[in-house]
Amino acid sequence: MNKKFSTLVAGVALLFGAMSANAATTPVTSLGKTNTELFQLQTAGGDSVLVMNKYGTLLKQAKTSLNGLNIANSLWCVEVTEEGYGKAPIFDFTNKATGQRLDIAYAGTELVTRPGSSATTDSTTVGGEINGWAFSSQYKSGVEDATLYSYFKADSVIGLLQVGGNDTIRVKKEAAATAYADRRVGSVFTKFSLVYADELNLDAEAINTILGLQTADKGVKLNFNKDKNNTQLKNYFSDDAKFFADTAVYAGAPSGTEFVRILTGKKEDSTYVYVDTAYVNESGERFLGFTTKQFTKAKLNGKTLSDTLGLINDQGKFLFTYWPSIDSLVIQVAQATYLNGNTYFSESLASLGTGDTTSIKSNADKKNYVTVQDLVKADDIRIVTIYGKKETEIGFGYKGCEPVSDGRASLDEGLYFIMNKAGQYLASPIHVNGAEAQWVTVKAGEQLPAHMPAYQWTVLKTQSNDRLAPTSPNEVANREFASLTETIQVYKAAGAKYWSASSTLIPATDSLFFVQVKDAEGVKGNAALIAEAYQDSLLGYKNIPDAEFLLREYNFKYLHPYATGENSKYLAKGADKDSLLNVLANAEDKDAFRLIYKGITNYGYTVNAAKAKRLGIKQLRRARYAVQLGLAYMDSCAEAKYGMNSYINIPDSFYLKENNHYEDECYYAIVKAADNNLGAYKAGVTDDILDATLKVQPLVETRTSAFAINEDKTPLYRRFNREVLGEDKDDKADSLRFYENVRKEYLMDENNREGGLMDKVVSYAGMWTADKATGLAFQIDTAWLALGRGYIKPQYLISVAHKNFEGSKGVPCEYTHGHIDANNQPCDSAHCIHAIPALPGFQRGKYLVSFADSAAVNNMDKPYTDIKNGYVRVGFVEAIVLPEDHLMYVLRDEFKGLDNDKIDFAAMEKADSIAVANGGKSFIIDLSGDEHKNVTWSFRYVHPEKALKVSEESADNSFLFESMAYPENAAGTYSAAGTKKAIAPSTAAWLKLHNGCVVLTDHSSSFANAKTGGDGALIFNVENKENDELATDNETIATSEVTVIAQNGAVRIANAEGKKVVITNILGQTVANTVITSSDAVIAAPAGVVVVAVEGEEAVKAIVK
Known part of the structure; x- marks a missing residue:
């Protein structure tokens, strides 16, 4: 038997006390310069600890709220730097979950202008130039409870301060002498104790995510020191196949105690691990082994897993107890069965609770440990078994200050398309209108996502610190619908083709592509298209230059597979008195509409100066228009159709949103405006009737009609x-x-x-x-x-x-005496009053x-x-x-x-x-x-x-x-x-x-x-x-010799004796038709313009008074 492991268990017991969920917190009494253990900074009173969230924000969190998914945010690695004899050591703290040091920014923050002895107004976020903290005056032994402060100049410090009863941690400025005098008191800054973290009972999610550091579908492989050796028996907890934990219900377990089942291999295979009812060896002290059984839905045949396992059901339920400060994991099984003199295990199972079986309800029961035993010590043969003592070290490999490698990555900042392996785009298409993000199939040659902000995503890092940036979470937002936003963590294994992400915004989070728009297929290398996507503030919607000046008229060409090229159809008003709009007109009969400017507004993702610099994009704007033909405006009519109305006071206005791109032309949906937003309706053509009228359709209708809107030439x-x-x-x-x-x-x-x-x-x-x-x-x-x-x-x-006039050259003054100009001021000869100035043509x-x-x-x-x-x-x-x-x-x-x-x-x-x-x-x-x-x-x-x-x-x-x-x-x-x-x-x-x-x-x-x-x-x-x-x-x-003179109420005609004269008014009606009998005749005529035609002469006009 390996006595080393028994010594370890004794050490754990001494360090942490009895294995109980209610064990008291253990203070740290000594440290090295570097330490593999992870510690907590506990506030006075012992009920809360200092944590750093994923954004790098410092907070106070109640210890009772810590669990297997958030414990890492409360764990700190401590490094100590000696300053020399007679000087206090300097402490640096690195958060286990984020990998970020406890560094505070001073330059460029509100701390610069804040008066002394005052705190910041908001919670503190790390990532700055101030580090190296005064804490305990000694570290090798007798580590003290103390405040945390750091110098920003020789006589001034900043320190951490919990304000009031809330959870925020703020930074306060103070004189160095004041801070030093208060360091053990805690009236100026908050006093902290360095402690070991309490043990945790891990549930299935905490195990599968390794305390929140990976996605739950990656599988888990534990570290055993020492592990099984020289045997074909498997260790299902450390094999390369990895395992998954599944929640198990265990009757009689205390509240808060979570048992789990263990699945090996692929989770969907439903292969469960349990303690076998058989020994693995025939001689000496005999040890139980582990086995597996597949419990797919088909194999269960309508029964439950518990029913199928029957009396050995509890032998497949495991309890994981974890000491995060030292990465120590204790695994116990709920039940183990021994022969104890019986011939068959069925005999032992028939007398449960008689000593033939051992069972636990919580980690307070000191038995049924998963451990490693020497089977044949001389041959170094070790097996994994169940024993009454823990005889090995088990852990996640969760030690030291370096973050555990979990495939976390971070996207560079910029403008992106998000795609899946099927080539679909993550977008909020026109009929969804920002309600959610969906996977959308984009047909090549029919749409151009580089022109469509609803298909584009802004990506920013939440952390810019050099150390944290490579794995920083990303703030992702849809460019058109800013409410579609989330801070996500992306993952990518070394050499992998696809990304994955922890996200509720993205419908499926595996096998993703994140492609910067400028690098996307069809965009890369196209300078004009890149400029449009990034720098055109009017992207996504039709904008009419100088529309308020009513300079141009426009044709609306309808997009339809049976109406292209020479067969294209256009929007037009019906013939004669028919005011309804249809798309039956050919190129010769199309109408030319005016787009009447009704205002412009910002839309989509808000781009301030700082974001513009980081993302390289502009704030988007869109204009809305009324559609005019003659004196009539496009407006909704009876039967939910659109027509031209000459009698409406306030006509509808529309946003023209790009929805298609075909043969180098942009095609736009006509969406009714609701002030600065898209309304609930759009103009659409249906195929269920032959008159092809333009209808008022709900925006949520999946089919969207689109039009190329081109200036009428x-x-x-x-x-x-x-x-x-x-x-x-x-x-x-x-x-x-x-x-x-x-x-x-x-x-x-x-x-x-x-x-x-x-x-x-x-x-x-x-x-x-x-x-x-x-x-x-x-x-x-x-x-x-x-x-x-x-x-x-x-x-x-x-x-x-x-x-x-072609112009003339100037002639300078020819006199040699001093020259003066027209204002009697000295000048040169060219500007002298005697000079002849040049004249332009x-x-x-x-x-x-x-x-x-x-x-x-x-x-x-x-x-x-x-x-x-x-x-x-x-x-x-x-x-x-x-x-x-x-x-x-x-x-x-x-x-x-x-x-x-x-x-x-x-x-x-x-x-x-x-x-x-x-x-x-x-x-x-x-x-x-x-x-x-x-x-x-x-x-x-x-x-x-x-x-x-x-x-x-x-x-x-x-x-x-x-x-x-x-x-x-x-x-x-x-x-x-x-x-x-x-x-x-x-x-x-x-x-x-x-x-x-x-x-x-x-x-x-x-x-x-x-x-x-x-x-x-x-x-x-x-x-x-x-x-x-x-x-x-x-x-x-x-008029030759004949003279015609207009007079008041008459026309005087001279030198026309014997000639015929005809006088008509402007309408061609004859006023007089006569032959002149004298050389100076006066003929009465009405006032106004008359035409006088004298025989043989050209007719002339005269104005009669």
């Missing part, structure tokens, strides 16, 4: 750069004729003086037939195209009578402008309106343009007569500033910016859907001549303000002809009416002729 405005129409593809200046396409009258300089259409001060634009002008072409040049949103709404300058001409601003300061009266409070007129002003500076200088009277080389920009700017200071308007106009100006023009397509299809000028690419927008939905003052209204306004100023005058429509004019000619706005086309002659001023009427 139909241009809103004409840009004169189509080569097929003879225009310059590089947008260079060109000359064009503008004609309205009803009567084909041309835009020109107004020259009908006799008709009363001209003014001696203002040069108007006019409309007349081609033969009435000396030139019909206007020069057009881009004023705002390449910058801002000019590509959507190009703005042009329209001009005639050009006198451009510029364009000079007469520019077509709206007189809206002049009319406003002139009380809406002539000559800038047609009549008092009438329509604003359009005409020409002489101006200079600096294209590169985007500036126009409208010439004031004093500058109009100057030759180009005499132009002085400084003088013009000075005159302008004086005029503005005196309450006048500025004549220097900034041509930049998307908002319209009175001096620029844009050309609004009447039929934008047809415009790009034409190869020759026709009604399909006709346009309105557009000036500035009016305030929408409001009558009143003409407004130049409002960038949001500048592009494609519903109400604006367009050219029209009123009583023969070219004017601008007023605020009552709408695009819907104007495009049909319903409110008099002129619809134009252009002619593009080679070497065309520009329009010029023409002060005479080209």
Whole structure:
């Protein structure tokens, strides 16, 4: 028999007292510099100990709440450093569960600014620069109860303090002298005692997880010193096959005493270990062995395990008692049966309790120990058996300061996909909407998880300390649904392919892949996609750039396996009066919708500056939109369908959430918004009806309809750069004729003086037939195209009578004496008052402008309106343009007569500033910016859907001549303000002809009416002729010798004696039809514009007063 083990048991008994669950705590009296034992730091009173949780936080915990799963957090390894003779030793403490030293951060914490003799406001977390603690003044013997404090400078310390009755441990600053004087008292800091941990009765979970350090499915292998040897008999507790513990019910056991059954090999094999009813040897002192039996469900055949084992049922129940400070495990079996003179074991079993069987109820019963015995000492043969004494050391290998290797690992911080071995993604798909995380199959070519935050996970370490970081738990959170978050511990064996995790968030925790998004298949090496996934703050949802400006319209292409490529179907309103939406339209019939911006908000995982730096991602944002077609909005209708409603006050708004990615296009689900959150409904198409209407579907519906939402390429405005129409593809200046396409009258300089259409001060634009002008072409040049949103709404300058200037070099002063500038200050020769300054090149001409601003300061009266409070007129002003500076200088009277080389920009700017200071308007106009100006023009397509299809000028690419927008939905003052209204306004100023005058429509004019000619706005086309002659001023009427003069209530016709005269009104109705009988005839006519046709002459227009 190995007497060594009996000596050990005696030592344990001396150290810890009787083997009882109620044994008193044993203090530590002596230490070495390094120690294999693990100790507890017990607070005064003996009822609590210092623990460190998995986050590194220090807490006080009641000893009664410690068990096999949390005991490791209360165990500390102690190292002692001697400082020399006459100096107290320094103590360092390392927590067994976390592997983290008791190190406290000072720099960068609230301790820096806290006054002396004050404590921190929150529980203390380890991981810092302060360690090495003053504790007992001696360690080899007579270890003292004392406070724990450490120096952060020569005369100041920090120490651990339990505050009040709660469980938090805080750090307090104090003078070193005060701390030293109090170290054995504990009134300044908390006093601790170094003690051995009490023994524990281990339940099945504590055994299988080795006190919480591994997952319960790994299996357990114990250390026996010494173990069985030179025998084929197995030690089921230490074999490589490992074992599992299973809870066993044992009648009569005291409360809190847990017995377990032992399963060997794979747990699912249900092979149980029990003490055999047979001896393993034939001579000498005889010993019982162990055997196994498989108790699968099939083998039990409806019976219980207890029923099947019968009288030896208790011989398969084991009690594990553990002393964690010294890693000492005592295993006892509930029952063992001996022959004791009987021939057969059945005889002994028939007389239970007579001495033929031995049984225990708790570890207070000193028998039935699992131990090792010498069977043949000379041959060194040892067996595992049951004996009345513990004859061997058994343990988990749970010693010292190094954490037990259990496969714990930690993920690097970053953005991840979490996948299982089937290739599924852990995600919360659209129909789950954050309720839980599920395994989702992603079909290649149909979805792009790099664009879908609900399929992405942020991963942070909870510990950054160099020692703890390699096995730090990870804080995992879904990027879209931040409530799906958990702190998990990941595991990965050396060389293993898969990870596992301790998690309730992940549905299955084995065989996992954690792949950083940037390294995932299909993403790695794609710089653009990586940038989107990490740096696009609008990831996951459709965002319309500048949506609040209403710049664009969009088509919704439906995703369906039978509607792809040329067969694609689009969202559209039903024909005629059918307001319901469907997906039956082909590319030619699709509708173009406006997405009306309704606000933007942050969503998903909160990313502050610190997390952005650690994760490399941005805070996500999503915008919601109303969907508009004409004046109607998408909204729910009867029978749970979506349609376009023109009469709703507050239309539905929607989030456009990416759900699919097919052939390089993103497809979005249309989800009804509930303010800043996703609502309970989405727009969907079902296959159960043939009309393919868009329905209001519950969000939880697993099938989700998705749409590619692409900008409608139909241009809103004409840009004169189509080569097929003879225009310059590089947008260079060109000359064009503008004609309205009803009567084909041309835009020109107004020259009908006799008709009363001209003014001696203002040069108007006019409309007349081609033969009435000396030139019909206007020069057009881009004023705002390449910058801002000019590509959507190009703005042009329209001009005639050009006198451009190439610029001139400056001539310095030729005098040799000292030079002075205009302010009488010394300067160089180039800036001397005698120098001739350089002049930049510029364009000079007469520019077509709206007189809206002049009319406003002139009380809406002539000559800038047609009549008092009438329509604003359009005409020409002489101006200079600096294209590169985007500036126009409208010439004031004093500058109009100057030759180009005499132009002085400084003088013009000075005159302008004086005029503005005196309450006048500025004549220097900034041509930049998307908002319209009175001096620029844009050309609004009447039929934008047809415009790009034409190869020759026709009604399909006709346009309105557009000036500035009016305030929408409001009558009143003409407004130049409002960038949001500048592009494609519903109400604006367009050219029209009123009583023969070219004017601008007023605020009552709408695009819907104007495009049909319903409110008099002129619809134009252009002619593009080679070497065309520009329009010029023409002060005479080209009517041979015949003169037509408009008067009050009549038309006077001279030099037409004997000729037939026909006078018609603007509607073509005949007013007079007669033959002139004198050389100066007066014919009565109604007020307004009339057309006078004299036999043999071209018809002319006149305005009758």
